[in-house]
Amino acid sequence: MANRAVEIAPAATLGLVIAALILGSAAMLATRAETWVLNPADWAALRFTVLQAVLSAGISTALAIPVARALHRRRFWGRTGLIRLMAAPFVLPVVVAVLGLLAVFGRAGPVNTALAALGLPPLSIFGLHGVVLAHVFLNMPLATRMILHGWQAVPAERFRLAASLGMPPPALFWHLEWPMLRAVLPGIAVMIFLVCLTSFAVALTLGGGPKSSTIELAIYQALRFEFDLGRAALLAALQFGLCAAVTLMSLRLTVPSAFGAGIGAAMTGQPPTGWRRRADTVAIAGSAVFLLTPLVAIALAGLPGLWQLPDTVWPAALRSVCIAVVSSVVAMIAALTVAQAAARHCNGWFDLAAMLPLSASSLVLGTGMFLAIRPFASPENLSVAVTILVNTTLSLPFLYRLLLPEARQLQADYARLTQSLGLSWVTRLRFVTLPRLARPLGFGAGLAAALSMGDLGVIALFAGDRGATLPLIVQRLMGAYRMQDAAAAGLVLVVVSFALFWAFDRIGQHYADT
């Protein structure tokens, strides 16, 4: 029992810190509240928020399954590069992503030009479908990667056994693939649902009008124009409530798979034949075109201005990179601690604590921290520390989600062995945990770094005129008519974020394969 307490203490402490940070920020607002009223428009916003998040999560996850399966069992030139590149939309700053999507699907984009050439009516991207399209663009790649990890985590021996038994594809699906999907899909869907829950700029920009208002917009309005802290705190509580309900529900839906241990060699999937082969090709080509064309549009828009960027871009980029690397390392340690504890002691509280940051409105978080820090120190002086803390917290859910299935597997397969061998935790970490978890750790650290690069939410409240990060510079350029400079700075941001992501992901892959 004492042993259990020692094992669980660091993770429990972390969970409490996260809860204090997220719930405390809303509580800080509540202490300054004067009224406690939600208006009818807020309930309409709640309905739209949930509707678009459910659709976005459902469609992203559903589309990701065939793509992940095709990527798992097919080998072709550029496969690794494509898999890495497919994570790029997820790490895009929202404004850049929206402009990239508009360049493709907008009124003057190639899709509508082609439709016009065929004599067909133009397609409008604005409305609920536009919001969902953008969310699928941003989140499907992540879902694909996570499901692909699920496939790769099924021990190769099981696939070989199935092949030697001559299992037809439907039987293979029910015996091997479905249990794996049951284990990973609920978590992925919930994560995307929560990401879309706090969507602000995408929902508003592509939503086509006030009928597409989200809760996050209502929070923005309450904090900016009305200074109604009570309403903001209530709306934040509503988001937390939704997050908690959905996370707990997903726990009930998740059924851990039980494949047993394998020798850990990477599986090269068996390419199918016939129509399944053609379906794979369609899935890969379709997703590549859908995800990569907006990226090409972003690159084309940014290139012309690249040579005459204002000087402030480079120090801001360096500042962003430093913040991103530190945030990513801290987040990785935190996520590993919590995920291992959760795998060891099947406990919903860890899940809840790790998913809670997804429901946090960055404006509420920033404002709450501002109120908490102000009496003691100048917020400008702490902007870097606060940004790292917030970025770490906000990227924790992704890392946790990535690590958890494989940490559970590791626990099920090796816990008894390591215990009977009496391995110290350092040895266990070095020879068992890190090698087994290298793939999701590398991917997750890359994701966390890229997310920190693109984050704007909190720094905007804390940055003085000297501490600006790259996303803030992009926003400032756009706010001063300098759209071409903004596009170029946006391209720098995308390239740097992606390079960071690539580096971490490669390191992870390297250790997983050796």
Added chain:
Amino acid sequence: MKTTLLAAGLVTIATHAMAETPVLTVLTYDSFAAEWGPGPVIEAGFEATCACDLQFVTAGDGAAVLARVQLEGAASAVDVVVGLDTNLTAAATATNLFAPHGLTVANTLPLAFEDVNFLPFDWGYFAFVYDKTKLATPPTSFEELAASDLKIIIQDPRSSTPGLGLVMWVKAAYGDRAPQIWAALADNIVTVTPGWSEAYGMFLQGESDLVLSYTTSPAYHLIAESDDTKAAAAFSEGHYLQVEVAGKLASTDQPGLADAFLAYLTADAMQTALVTTNWMYPATTPAAGLPAGFDTLITPAKAVLLSPADAEAGRAKAIEEWQTALSK
């Protein structure tokens, strides 16, 4: 012991340094303090005369600036606030955090504006901007725009000051008929963006025929980019004004410097610089006139502006009407 001595020494140096150069903290919106905005010009100019250190603290836009003032309350380190607009001044006055500026500056605003707490430093007319090469005959009123099948992009009044300005514009021009105008405009509105920059960026990418911006926007393209294809559509209802104001906080520990700063901001040199850094009209037309290019801009026949009190009183209802009409 050593550390104590060292700390004591550092504190002495620090207080000494502070005593020598007083710090004036100015809270303003992001693009004002940006490298290419008016911030660096005013910092260099004012520091040359004041023997002080001018530091900027920034918040997203005008509304964020006011929210920041309210968050900090009376304990604020900020001395001067730059960049609220007249739709926000009533709320700002109600906080009792601002002190009278005590200055009399003769301004050349198209409408009389006086406020004991707030001093206008620049202004602009809201207008729909279009591309002359793509749209030969722009609409001349909201009704004509609503009857056409032209596409427009506007900003959300709940998150952006231009968006709020447009709602006030329609309200001031049409009063009780405002919901009808919004209902008629609904099919022209491509989308509503959270801020000015998303809307303007999408317009430049060709997503709409017109975008809500300022009559001075074409001057940026003309002067900074030698591009004369953009123009603002003149509306017969008149154009709503955005008057940007500055004020000092009652809690300032540098009242003298704050007054000097407000005077500097509204004097000729800085008023000249504001034109091509903030791309707005200066509150007082400079002695040397406006730069070449500004003569090509439209001059609205009628300027419209609700008083700060009316704007504050009518804001919630005007936004609700807008929201109801566009949610159908």
